[in-house]
Amino acid sequence: MAEIVAGFGMPHNPGAPALAAREGPQGETARFYAEMAKHLEAVAPDVLLIFTDDHFNTFFLDNFPTFAIGIAEATAGPNDQTPMPRYKVAVPADLAAHIRAAAIAHGFDISLVQDFEVDHAVMVPLHFLMPDMRIPVLPIFINCLAPPLPSAARCLALGRAIRAAIAEWPQALRVAVIGSGSFSLEIGGPKIPLGNRAACTPDPQWSQHVQDLLTLVRIDELVAEATTDRMLRAGNIGGELLNWIALLGVIGARKPVSILPQNDHGQAFAAWRWN
Amino acid sequence: MAEIVAGFGMPHNPGAPALAAREGPQGETARFYAEMAKHLEAVAPDVLLIFTDDHFNTFFLDNFPTFAIGIAEATAGPNDQTPMPRYKVAVPADLAAHIRAAAIAHGFDISLVQDFEVDHAVMVPLHFLMPDMRIPVLPIFINCLAPPLPSAARCLALGRAIRAAIAEWPQALRVAVIGSGSFSLEIGGPKIPLGNRAACTPDPQWSQHVQDLLTLVRIDELVAEATTDRMLRAGNIGGELLNWIALLGVIGARKPVSILPQNDHGQAFAAWRWN
Amino acid sequence: MSVYTVNKICRDALHDLAFREAVRRDPAGTIAGRDLSPDERRALLAGDVAWLYEHGCHPFLMSYLTRWELFGLKVPTYCERIQKAHDSRDD
Amino acid sequence: MSVYTVNKICRDALHDLAFREAVRRDPAGTIAGRDLSPDERRALLAGDVAWLYEHGCHPFLMSYLTRWELFGLKVPTYCERIQKAHDSRDD
Numbered sequence: 006m007a008e009i010v011a012g013f014g015m016p017h018n019p020g021a022p023a024l025a026a027r028e029g030p031q032g033e034t035a036r037f038y039a040e041m042a043k044h045l046e047a048v049a050p051d052v053l054l055i056f057t058d059d060h061f062n063t064f065f066l067d068n069f070p071t072f073a074i075g076i077a078e079a080t081a082g083p084n085d086q087t088p089m090p091r092y093k094v095a096v097p098a099d100l101a102a103h104i105r106a107a108a109i110a111h112g113f114d115i116s117l118v119q120d121f122e123v124d125h126a127v128m129v130p131l132h133f134l135m136p137d138m139r140i141p142v143l144p145i146f147i148n149c150l151a152p153p154l155p156s157a158a159r160c161l162a163l164g165r166a167i168r169a170a171i172a173e174w175p176q177a178l179r180v181a182v183i184g185s186g187s188f189s190l191e192i193g194g195p196k197i198p199l200g201n202r203a204a205c206t207p208d209p210q211w212s213q214h215v216q217d218l219l220t221l222v223r224i225d226e227l228v229a230e231a232t233t234d235r236m237l238r239a240g241n242i243g244g245e246l247l248n249w250i251a252l253l254g255v256i257g258a259r260k261p262v263s264i265l266p267q268n269d270h271g272q273a274f275a276a277w278r279w280n
Numbered sequence: 281m282a283e284i285v286a287g288f289g290m291p292h293n294p295g296a297p298a299l300a301a302r303e304g305p306q307g308e309t310a311r312f313y314a315e316m317a318k319h320l321e322a323v324a325p326d327v328l329l330i331f332t333d334d335h336f337n338t339f340f341l342d343n344f345p346t347f348a349i350g351i352a353e354a355t356a357g358p359n360d361q362t363p364m365p366r367y368k369v370a371v372p373a374d375l376a377a378h379i380r381a382a383a384i385a386h387g388f389d390i391s392l393v394q395d396f397e398v399d400h401a402v403m404v405p406l407h408f409l410m411p412d413m414r415i416p417v418l419p420i421f422i423n424c425l426a427p428p429l430p431s432a433a434r435c436l437a438l439g440r441a442i443r444a445a446i447a448e449w450p451q452a453l454r455v456a457v458i459g460s461g462s463f464s465l466e467i468g469g470p471k472i473p474l475g476n477r478a479a480c481t482p483d484p485q486w487s488q489h490v491q492d493l494l495t496l497v498r499i500d501e502l503v504a505e506a507t508t509d510r511m512l513r514a515g516n517i518g519g520e521l522l523n524w525i526a527l528l529g530v531i532g533a534r535k536p537v538s539i540l541p542q543n544d545h546g547q548a549f550a551a552w553r554w555n
Numbered sequence: 556m557s558v559y560t561v562n563k564i565c566r567d568a569l570h571d572l573a574f575r576e577a578v579r580r581d582p583a584g585t586i587a588g589r590d591l592s593p594d595e596r597r598a599l600l601a602g603d604v605a606w607l608y609e610h611g612c613h614p615f616l617m618s619y620l621t622r623w624e625l626f627g628l629k630v631p632t633y634c635e636r637i638q639k640a641h642d643s644r645d646d
Numbered sequence: 647m648s649v650y651t652v653n654k655i656c657r658d659a660l661h662d663l664a665f666r667e668a669v670r671r672d673p674a675g676t677i678a679g680r681d682l683s684p685d686e687r688r689a690l691l692a693g694d695v696a697w698l699y700e701h702g703c704h705p706f707l708m709s710y711l712t713r714w715e716l717f718g719l720k721v722p723t724y725c726e727r728i729q730k731a732h733d734s735r736d737d
């Protein structure tokens with residue numbers, strides 16, 4: 006029987022690989038991702054499940070899923086010209102198909118994705134967590150970018166349905182879960198200031214508040230507060246909190262063992278482990 | 281305030297336009313579609329909403345939605361080389377976007393489809409109902425063909441959510457709803473007999489039974505009986521009943537004013553009107 | 556990926572006329588570049604629709620092949636072979 | 647369709663290098679064949695990102711244009727113009 010062994014939340018800035026290379030191992034980006042990698046190594050998972058949002062690279066608006074699950078033998082990326090190495094990674098197709106079928110039986114309307122690459126939202130975290138790509142990765146796509154977004158409650162429920170599906174999986178399997186994304190980030194929208202950068206962090210307080218609720222394990226409050234309106238006031242990319250909320254649905258209400266804020270960037274790194 | 285004024289169920293065999301042309305207006309295909317067209321004309325709708333399944337033409341398995349709504353100014357088709365005229369038809373983009381947003385708010389995970397053509401499942405019915413394509417058409421795609429399918433209860437609930445969304449639409453608008461598809465049809469699967477045709481009707485009794493439940497307005501029974509297993513035992517295309525069930529969710533529990541069986545072909549034509 | 560690829564080849568036969576013609580003229584050569592397992596390649600080139608069905612190919616898509624008699628699949632042959640497939644709906 | 651088309655042009659600028667180069671050399675000519683309304687065509691060619699934003703273009707996609715300074719959009723110009731867009735989040 007498969008079991009959930011850890012949860013991780015982290016950002017996926019496309020500039021992070023180059024920044025970490027410039028700054029070296031003592032830079033904050035490298036250190037924070039390394040802290041996550043250390044926890045990941047300690048729990049020795051057999052599979053990584055990652056909640057991710059596609060930035061119009063894998064999908065486009067001709068057919069943009071609200072929820073989608075990747076069911077293939079492998080995937081590769083990044084497919085969006087992010088300056089970083091290109092990777093190929095195995096996908097646990099059977100487990101992915103099982104999870105999708107179980108979630109559909111519970112009333113989740115999930116697109117089937119049998120041939121796909123992934124963008125920086127998957128590959129930036131993996132680049133830091135396991136550049137050898139030794140662990141198969143199961144991507145679950147959530148629309149965090151093109152409103153109307155799924156509600157936070159719906160994403161939490163999706164996570165819970167996936168937890169139940171994993172518990173039903175007959176083989177012994179250690180599953181770690183990642184939520185990928187930022188809490189406060191505006192790219193190209195009217196909140197950006199004059200200057201030389203088309204992005205900004207409109208609401209560092211919201212970023213800290215999200216982490217406070219995570220630390221205090223006040224998940225229901227977080228889900229209630231994380232309306233689309235609230236998230237998008239923190240920036241047009243603020244919906245990526247939904248990837249973290251789906252993660253919470255899978256791992257349940259637990260206190261993080263580590264939480265590393267970068268509120269100037271509207272983001273954080275967090276790890277959940279138990280026993 | 282928009283209102284639902286009629287419902288229609290009908291098959292969409294790609295051979296029907298050519299068959300009707302050969303048989304003339306007294307042939308059964310032409311007569312049955314004409315009966316539906318007569319009811320449609322009588323209710324004078326401003327918009328047609330059609331529940332349809334894509335036969336791997338608009339979408340493919342690289343990104344196959346469970347539910348999708350077409351939001352564009354127009355669509356065209358058929359896009360699958362069905363021997364029939366090619367049509368272009370307007371899509372009520374604003375209403376479609378409203379319905380999708382309302383359904384997402386109610387926990388339906390519907391793909392966004394902003395650039396699309398449609399296959400014979402939309403264009404064969406329209407060819408007979410309104411070859412002048414005078415009424416805008418709003419397509420809602422349901423995965424009826426690639427198991428795991430959404431449950432019948434889920435499709436009924438989708439229809440009900442759409443009914444509520446239509447009721448909230450501020451403008452006066454008469455909406456007619458179509459469910460497109462067969463009840464018993466096997467194409468290319470192991471149930472087909474030896475011979476010169478790669479299709480058959482494995483279960484004409486199921487086709488009649490579905491119509492009996494429709495006539496007796498025993499919708500809950502129909503939904504309970506229409507498991508994926510049961511539908512697919514009636515043929516690998518048997519899941520198209522889901523398009524009819526979603527239609528029932530929109531129009532509510534009503535008795536059809538007309539029901540025309542073609543059980544040898546595992547299908548029927550039906551019309552619902554009131555006041 | 557690979558049952559996916561067989562499904563894709565069936566679909567491409569409908570939508571891509573040049574591909575369809577190429578398959579008709581040179582089946583093995585035309586699909587040489589497609590990502591198929593050896594078993595899948597053998598089954599497709601042999602028109603072994605029972606094997607393909609049992610391994611997850613969609614019968615709706617496979618039935619396209621009979622329209623242009625690709626991979627040796629005339630309708631009567633197709634019917635004869637598909638009947639021998641294990642049908643999980645009967646389990 | 648058409649706001650869709652502006653979004654698509656932004657995306658194509660990222661994914662299709664030949665298209666990107668063509669837009670850089672000849673903006674109007676390169677998008678001449680795209681299905682845009684006159685207003686949309688004017689706004690895109692003028693780099694009027696406030697108008698495009700207000701009409702539904704996705705800012706994430708529009709911001710790509712500054713990477714290669716397409717349609718005259720250097721970053722400072724982009725920032726200056728987008729700030730003037732009506733932001734429905736403030737309503």
Ligand SMILES: [Fe+3]
Nearest residue numbers: 017126242245
């Ligand atoms: Fe992102």
Ligand SMILES: [Fe+3]
Nearest residue numbers: 292401517520
């Ligand atoms: Fe059909």
